[in-house]
Amino acid sequence: MQEVPTITLDRATDEPAYEQIARQIRALVTAGTLPAGTVLPGVRTLAADLGVNLNTVARAYRLLADQCFVRIRSRSGVMVAAPPRRAAPDASASLAAELDGLLARMRQAGVAADDVRRMVNQGLGKASTAGRESES
Amino acid sequence: MEGRAIWIVMALETLIAAGFMLIIPLITRRGLLFGAYVGEAQSEGEESRRITRGWYVGMAGTLLLTLLLGSVLATSIPKRPELAVLTVVVFLGGTFACYLRAYFQARALAVTTAVSSAAAPLLADTPASLALPLAALGFALVSGAVAVGYAWIHYPDLPARMPTHFGPSGAPDAWSPKSFASVMILPLGTLVMGVMLGVTACLTARAKRAIRERDGGVSLDAQVRFRRAMARFLSGTTVLVTVMMGLMSVWAVRTALGLATGMPPVLMPLVIGMVVYAFGGSIYIAVRYGQGGARLERRAGGAALTDGLADNERWILGAFYVNRNDPSLFVEKRFGLGYTINLGNPKAILLLLAFFGIMAAIVLVSLTMPQTGAR
Numbered sequence: 012m013q014e015v016p017t018i019t020l021d022r023a024t025d026e027p028a029y030e031q032i033a034r035q036i037r038a039l040v041t042a043g044t045l046p047a048g049t050v051l052p053g054v055r056t057l058a059a060d061l062g063v064n065l066n067t068v069a070r071a072y073r074l075l076a077d078q079c080f081v082r083i084r085s086r087s088g089v090m091v092a093a094p095p096r097r098a099a100p101d102a103s104a105s106l107a108a109e110l111d112g113l114l115a116r117m118r119q120a121g122v123a124a125d126d127v128r129r130m131v132n133q134g135l136g137k138a139s140t141a142g143r144e145s146e147s
Numbered sequence: 148m149e150g151r152a153i154w155i156v157m158a159l160e161t162l163i164a165a166g167f168m169l170i171i172p173l174i175t176r177r178g179l180l181f182g183a184y185v186g187e188a189q190s191e192g193e194e195s196r197r198i199t200r201g202w203y204v205g206m207a208g209t210l211l212l213t214l215l216l217g218s219v220l221a222t223s224i225p226k227r228p229e230l231a232v233l234t235v236v237v238f239l240g241g242t243f244a245c246y247l248r249a250y251f252q253a254r255a256l257a258v259t260t261a262v263s264s265a266a267a268p269l270l271a272d273t274p275a276s277l278a279l280p281l282a283a284l285g286f287a288l289v290s291g292a293v294a295v296g297y298a299w300i301h302y303p304d305l306p307a308r309m310p311t312h313f314g315p316s317g318a319p320d321a322w323s324p325k326s327f328a329s330v331m332i333l334p335l336g337t338l339v340m341g342v343m344l345g346v347t348a349c350l351t352a353r354a355k356r357a358i359r360e361r362d363g364g365v366s367l368d369a370q371v372r373f374r375r376a377m378a379r380f381l382s383g384t385t386v387l388v389t390v391m392m393g394l395m396s397v398w399a400v401r402t403a404l405g406l407a408t409g410m411p412p413v414l415m416p417l418v419i420g421m422v423v424y425a426f427g428g429s430i431y432i433a434v435r436y437g438q439g440g441a442r443l444e445r446r447a448g449g450a451a452l453t454d455g456l457a458d459n460e461r462w463i464l465g466a467f468y469v470n471r472n473d474p475s476l477f478v479e480k481r482f483g484l485g486y487t488i489n490l491g492n493p494k495a496i497l498l499l500l501a502f503f504g505i506m507a508a509i510v511l512v513s514l515t516m517p518q519t520g521a522r
Binding site for chain 2: 019020022051063088
């Protein structure tokens with residue numbers, strides 16, 4: 012029996028439900044567990060299974076679509092997207108701005124520059140491995 | 148003869164229903180106890196076993212009392228088989244009382260902390276899972292339309308009196324004056340019952356999946372297989388009921404027109420086959436799969452149930468699910484076999500009102516039709 016990826020919702024936490032859903036799907040896509048082309052449950056199905064409002068799941072999917080993790084098509088539903096060969100200029104610019112913000116927070120929190128470089132290299136390594144696994 | 152047959156049928160149905168009630172604790176998902184979520188470990192503890200023993204004793208007593216009452220009525224007033232309804236009242240009342248007692252005892256054991264997690268598989272429903280239920284619904288629509296159309300086309304040619312009841316031999320034994328009600332009630336009933344059963348099969352195929360946390364996919368596999376089995380069973384029921392009622396509709400008109408002397412010979416075997424299918428199918432699914440796949444997910448061990456099934460605040464008396472935030476129409480029952488409606492969903496309430504409204508209308512029309520035994 013092949014294990015199907017699942018997501019969980021913790022109602023005791025302050026994190027909004029749609030962010031929990033988006034975060035977990037993002038992590039599964041990054042880890043290669045959900046390869047490009049995987050069809051995700053429809054909004055109604057996922058909302059019913061989690062016992063949440065339809066708008067909560069719709070919002071999570073829209074957020075993931077904006078971040079290029081999924082594609083939303085009216086007929087084929089929601090599908091995990093393959094990363095483009097080259098980032099669009101506006102996407103690069105906005106992500107660069109987010110990275111600047113994150114680096115500023117890490118500097119302010121006292122994280123050393125070498126630790127930042129190590130974390131970045133580890134993250135890039137994981138993303139590369141996941142990309143190779145999904146292509147194979 | 149017919150009176151004795153009614154008493155025998157009532158006794159058999161009581162035995163089957165009681166037998167089903169007695170196996171329910173064995174097919175319930177781990178963690179649930181008589182409609183309350185008490186936790187996986189607690190549901191197999193000594194206190195739970197005591198509550199379950201009480202249920203068995205209570206149901207055995209209810210069964211004996213019902214059979215005793217039926218025997219007394221059948222022997223002392225044999226010509227009043229309609230009194231068999233008293234045995235139904237006693238059986239249902241006794242069962243309800245046993246359930247309430249067990250439920251409140253289980254509720255006292257229940258997990259008191261609020262359920263804080265839900266889990267869902269990232270698995271899309273396949274179009275194939277709806278294929279059979281949709282086909283059954285289509286069959287019911289077409290057959291019902293044929294029955295209604297046949298009666299309507301021949302309406303002007305029908306005689307002043309319509310046969311409205313047929314005996315065990317298939318020959319008519321009661322008539323009513325020709326009216327829209329006496330002619331169309333059976334064909335319309337065919338269409339309505341067929342569509343309702345078909346819609347139920349479709350909703351079951353898309354019912355909410357209630358999985359356990361971190362169990363390696365065992366509960367999801369069990370849920371999907373159970374849901375598929377229930378949808379197939381209901382699709383078969385839709386077809387059988389539609390065929391049976393459609394035949395009755397068409398042959399009632401043919402008999403009125405003088406084209407037939409009564410119901411076709413194939414009808415009685417079909418009725419018996421349908422009863423065997425309904426009871427046999429339910430028992431097979433209960434024993435093979437258990438409620439919600441309970442018997443298939445034993446390998447999941449103590450993995451906890453999540454969300455709706457595990458949240459006692461969403462259930463009234465363990466039988467009625469109310470959650471306005473949940474868009475589901477059909478959710479898994481906590482006690483019994485199959486699915487129930489989410490009363491927090493306005494669409495589900497409309498569906499329920501439509502069902503009861505139509506059934507009430509059919510019953511009222513039937514009761515108001517004057518009937519005589521003489522043509």
